[in-house]
Amino acid sequence: MLAGRDLLGAAQTGTGKTAGFTLPMLQRLASGTSSSHSPARHPVRALILTPTRELAAQVHESVRTYGKHLALRASVIFGGVGIQPQIDALRRGVDIVVATPGRLLDHVQQKTLDLRHVEILVLDEADRMLDMGFIPDIRRILALLPAKRQNLLFSATFPDEIRKLAAGFMHEPVTVEVARRNTPAELVAQVVHPVDSARKRELLAHLVKSNDWRQVLVFTRTKHGANRLAQQLVRESINADAIHGNKSQGARTRALAQFKDGTVQVLVATDIAARGLDIDALPHVVNFDLPHVAEDYVHRIGRTGRAGASGEAVSLVGAEDRPLLAAIERLINRVIEQRVIEGFEPSRHAARAPAEPQARTRHAEPRRGEARRGEPRRGEPRRGEPRRGEPGRGEPRRGERSPQPAQGAGRPHRERRPDLRSYGPVDEVRAAQLREHRMRVAADGDAPMDEPGAMPPQQPAPRPAPRITRRPQRAALLGTPRREDA
Numbered sequence: 152m153l154a155g156r157d158l159l160g161a162a163q164t165g166t167g168k169t170a171g172f173t174l175p176m177l178q179r180l181a182s183g184t185s186s187s188h189s190p191a192r193h194p195v196r197a198l199i200l201t202p203t204r205e206l207a208a209q210v211h212e213s214v215r216t217y218g219k220h221l222a223l224r225a226s227v228i229f230g231g232v233g234i235q236p237q238i239d240a241l242r243r244g245v246d247i248v249v250a251t252p253g254r255l256l257d258h259v260q261q262k263t264l265d266l267r268h269v270e271i272l273v274l275d276e277a278d279r280m281l282d283m284g285f286i287p288d289i290r291r292i293l294a295l296l297p298a299k300r301q302n303l304l305f306s307a308t309f310p311d312e313i314r315k316l317a318a319g320f321m322h323e324p325v326t327v328e329v330a331r332r333n334t335p336a337e338l339v340a341q342v343v344h345p346v347d348s349a350r351k352r353e354l355l356a357h358l359v360k361s362n363d364w365r366q367v368l369v370f371t372r373t374k375h376g377a378n379r380l381a382q383q384l385v386r387e388s389i390n391a392d393a394i395h396g397n398k399s400q401g402a403r404t405r406a407l408a409q410f411k412d413g414t415v416q417v418l419v420a421t422d423i424a425a426r427g428l429d430i431d432a433l434p435h436v437v438n439f440d441l442p443h444v445a446e447d448y449v450h451r452i453g454r455t456g457r458a459g460a461s462g463e464a465v466s467l468v469g470a471e472d473r474p475l476l477a478a479i480e481r482l483i484n485r486v487i488e489q490r491v492i493e494g495f496e497p498s499r500h501a502a503r504a505p506a507e508p509q510a511r512t513r514h515a516e517p518r519r520g521e522a523r524r525g526e527p528r529r530g531e532p533r534r535g536e537p538r539r540g541e542p543g544r545g546e547p548r549r550g551e552r553s554p555q556p557a558q559g560a561g562r563p564h565r566e567r568r569p570d571l572r573s574y575g576p577v578d579e580v581r582a583a584q585l586r587e588h589r590m591r592v593a594a595d596g597d598a599p600m601d602e603p604g605a606m607p608p609q610q611p612a613p614r615p616a617p618r619i620t621r622r623p624q625r626a627a628l629l630g631t632p633r634r635e636d637a
Contacts, residue, residue, distance in 0.1 A: 152303065153178060157324035159317060160305045166329070168305045169213050172273050176303075177218045179271070180246060194268035197247045198296070200289070202279040204229040204251060204400055205407060210275060211249040223247060228264075230254040231400030238263045252280070252288035259295060266295045277306045277313050286316065293320055307453070308446060338461045339452050343476065343489045345497045348469035351439060352380060354495045355467065356387040359417060364435050366410070369419045370451050372440035380439060381419045391417040422447055430454060438466040441475040445482040470497070 152158055152175035162168055176197055199214075201207040211227035218225065226240045228250035234257065241248075241263055248255075248264070258264035272293075274280065280289060302321045306313065309328075317324060346354050359367060371377045374395040384391035392406040392415045410418040411430055422442065433455045442448055455462025466487070468476050480486055491497070 152176070152301075155179075155301055157302045157321045158304070159309065159314075159321075159324050159326045159328075160303070161307065161309050161326075161328040168307075169210055169275070170217070172275075172303050172305055173210075173213055173217050176247075176271055176273070177214070177221060177223065180223055181218075181221050195245055195248050195264065195266060196268060197271040197273070198266065198269050198292075199247070199249045199273040199275060200252060200255070200280070200292070201249065201275045202251070202283050202285060203276075204231060205403065206276060207249050207251055208404070214247055214249065218247075225249065228254050228258060229400070230257075231403075234258075234261075252285045252292060256288060256291060259292075266292070267297060269296050269300055271301045271303065272296060273303045273305065275305050277304050277316075278308050278310055279306070281310065281312055281316075286312075289316075307450060339455055339464050340462070341452065341464045341466075341487045343466045343468050343487050344492055344495070345468055345489055346492070346495050347497050348471065350495055351467045351469065352383050354492060355380075355437060355439060356384060356389060357492070357495070358437075358465070359384075359389055360387075365416060366413065366430075366433060367417045367435045367437055368410075368430070368433060368454055369417055369437045369439050370442070371419060371421060372442070374421055376440065377419045377421055381417075384417055384419070389417055390415055391419060393419045395421040422451070434462055436462065436464045438464070441466060441468065441472045441479070443475065445475075445478045448479045449483070 152172065158172075160168060160171060162171075180196055199207075199210055201210055207227050207229045211225060214225045223246045224244060225247040226237065226245040226249070228237050228248060230251060230253055234254075237254075237258070238261075241258070255264070259266065274289070280286065302317075302324070304313070304317055304321070304324075344354065344358075355369065358364065369380065371380055374397045377393040377395050381391045381393040392409065394403050394406045398406075406415060406418065409415040419439075436452050436455045438448070438451060442451065452462075452464035455464060466476070468489075476487070
């Protein structure tokens with residue numbers, strides 16, 4: 152950095168990345184500082200972008216601390232608070248701006264911020280910006296900066312998308328990666344407590360009280376879940392508060408400050424607090440809900456065990472959390488110790504829950520050997536069909552004669568007309584029609600049965616008969632009139 156090179160810096164969380172880019176940046180800017188304090192002599196020379204307001208405030212505090220005896224001015228810009236104090240600070244002249252992307256673009260649109268003199272650009276927690284959808288805003292900000300500048304990207308992880316983004320605007324960057332990807336700090340002791348999901352809140356209160364925990368950071372999956380858990384802990388006589396995106400910036404800042412000074416015993420947070428927050432000697436982190444993304448687990452537990460201090464990461468795992476736990480163990484390439492707390496043993500169903508159940512949807516493909524919904528298994532008949540080797544409904548078994556109905560019983564017997572499909576050659580069919588016609592004429596008394604060459608009339612008188620549906624192709628092949636016309 153002191154040589155002016157572009158840099159990609161990756162390291163475990165809590166190892167000092169903020170100091171890693173702040174100290175060299177202050178060294179380079181201090182060498183060209185003027186003694187004048189007019190705004191014209193104090194254009195924005197360094198821009199630090201962060202994904203969250205809390206991280207922006209924390210980086211700004213580090214810049215002020217490290218540059219306390221330097222003639223450099225720093226200001227922080229983020230949303231959720233009034234914009235006028237920020238405008239006033241920019242008008243007085245600022246050398247270093249720490250900002251979130253959204254509020255920074257608001258200042259650019261109102262022409263209260265000029266980025267044409269930026270010498271150093273820092274993207275902190277770049278992978279978190281990718282997750283939060285800030286990449287389009289980052290590209291807009293890059294278009295406002297001068298082409299000649301130093302670019303620095305710092306993050307705990309560098310996914311491929313971030314590397315592609317860096318390749319678009321960085322010039323021959325040097326990569327400094329001091330730890331394997333997605334590796335938790337070695338000083339963090341990890342443990343899993345199996346428990347039924349309905350008893351997680353009860354177990355958390357038990358752990359806080361029985362172990363006399365004074366400072367605990369608890370992570371939940373949703374904002375409403377964070378509020379509800381904090382209220383329940385307060386009812387258990389535990390001083391707790393919540394921090395998440397739905398709270399005002401003033402409430403978030405106040406809750407974090409009270410947690411740092413020990414006024415708040417338990418701080419319940421969503422993943423908004425998982426990245427970059429530096430809490431001195433935080434002893435305990437609890438995953439009340441495991442994260443859906445395994446990488447977030449590394450960042451969560453990285454709030455403890457920072458700067459050489461030891462810490463403990465506790466995860467409360469129910470039966471439905473088993474797949475998430477398996478994904479985390481694959482990511483960190485280790486099996487986390489499981490310890491059952493006496494009196495909070497999981498139920499038998501939870502204990503036997505599979506490690507990685509495969510989710511099945513209503514329209515999911517059947518497993519091998521299984522049948523689709525509503526279809527028979529292989530080798531089984533469809534519904535209503537006889538099994539193989541069994542007779543159909545109303546048919547005799549093999550070797551048995553079909554039963555004959557008793558004479559006079561049931562429906563009256565009706566002589567069936569000859570089925571034309573039962574005859575093969577056309578001459579036999581015609582002969583059968585001729586015999587039937589002669590019998591009908593003899594019964595009516597119109598002509599003798601042995602009249603040679605007699606054929607049925609083309610248009611006989613209609614007589615009631617059941618309509619028998621037949622394939623028209625067969626009738627056309629035989630060249631005979633339809634049954635209903637005969």
